[in-house]
Amino acid sequence: MLKRLYIDNFRCFVNFEYKPERKQLLLGTNGSGKSSLLEAVRAIKEFVLETSTGSKTIFDSTTRTRWQNVPTQVFEIAGEDKGRSFSYRIETTISEKSGVNEVSAEILTVDGAVVVTKSKEGTNLGDGPAKLVPVSPRVKDISLVHFAKDYESVKAFLQWIDTLYCLRINPAAMVDSAVSEAKFPTEDFANIASYYRYLIQNDPEGNLGLITDLKEVLDSFQTFQFEDSDAGRRLIARFGSSSTSINFSLNELSDGQRSLIALYMILHFLIAKGNAVFLDEPDNFISLREIQPWLLAAEDAVEESKGQLILISHHPEILNQWAQEYGVHFVREENGQVRPPKRFKTDMDGLLQPSEVIARGWENE
């Protein structure tokens, strides 16, 4: 579970701290920083897990806050997983020579003990006092955690980082063929076929739940299967009855149908497995009738798995279901930076639904 996030000098975040709860709904007008928050989490994950080419976002100096002229960006995350606690901080500073960001400081703490540090004074990989280590060009874009001596702690940290998912389903981007298996979904679920190809091998219980739910949601849906094609193994959805069936490739389904498939995959394969899922606008493309059943099932799955679900949405159904209990509000100051999020509240007790309060612009009063 992600317990704390600190961002400084990244897009609209200046000295910004956020402590998410197990279930949370991020509210706010367009441009209030909600999606940028996911971008920051994704960038940290990308950088930490990437061992070859480095993260694009974390080294992109154009992501610095526009109205400041500060060279250093700071990202910090803290959380817990399987009884262990983690805290990780990375600072990047724009190089006067190259004009791109370089890692200027990094520190990983596991269970309160420092595992690896990098600062102006030097680098400590857990093998004694800090020392200045010449960094090869190959290594400079890679997180130092991969070189720490305490590999057991690093492994636990990486496993925790693996449980953080920042997703925004885009049915138009979905590719219906799988050349190989993918252990993780891409941010937009474009690799849905490859991801599902991995899941049917590795999570039959989750797959059973997925198929059961999809039979309820998609008219006359039967099951999925893979067929050989020139582009790899093509994901096919079978519809019909036991006597007659019609096969459709994933790309022949509607945007709404593909979004629902992705949502129920997220429910059964990620949320129900105790991961921390950030989901940006899950209501896109799906019919009103389908929102509440998914939302309530997701809420139960979070409780059972002790996972985490953080939603971004403007949809009235989601606002009305979640804003009162789990809503936090993102607002930008006049100077552009995002204020620390506050709990959603209003004095319209019993008179207006949250969506009505928000539609009137009264949520900040």
Next chain:
Amino acid sequence: MSSPSQIHILVEDKRQEMFIRRFLLRRGFDKRKMVFSPVPEGRGSGKQWVHANFANQVRVCRQRNSRASTSMFAMMDADELTVARCLSDLDNELVQSTQKPLDKIHDPIARLIPKWSVETWILYLSSIGASEPSISEDIPYKGSKTEEQWNELIPQASATLDAWSKSSAALPANLIDSLRRGLQEIPRALPAGR
């Protein structure tokens, strides 16, 4: 597209919503068969919300029930009032909206009113068989546990509610009164054979 919902649930807070949902899932209802009115705006206003919406939702339930099976659960905390007083207040809402009072035979509507709060029921239903102290309706338990602790008790509590709300169930001798009344209400809102 999903089939139409069959059971409408009006509750005053998230914990009640989770409790009823778990009970209905346990009873074998698919999650698409139930639909919840959004939990009301603002904290502490739940009872007002249920009151404000009860008559209208009863009207909706009665009207649709003439063409398709439709039932309703309404839940609100009694707080410092008696359960009888709360039931009477809900009846008054119907009268004021020019509707007939609830017909216990023909209206598939259950009114669940735990004394003090739903936490009394959750604690009682989840502590059966354990060496817990007996639960009293004289004590408000709401603040005695964290949100997470309450949520952890809900699956067991809803499972016991499911078992006890069946016609063949043997009920404990010391059953708390508000729960006894609730158990009498539940079968009305469940389709025959459930």
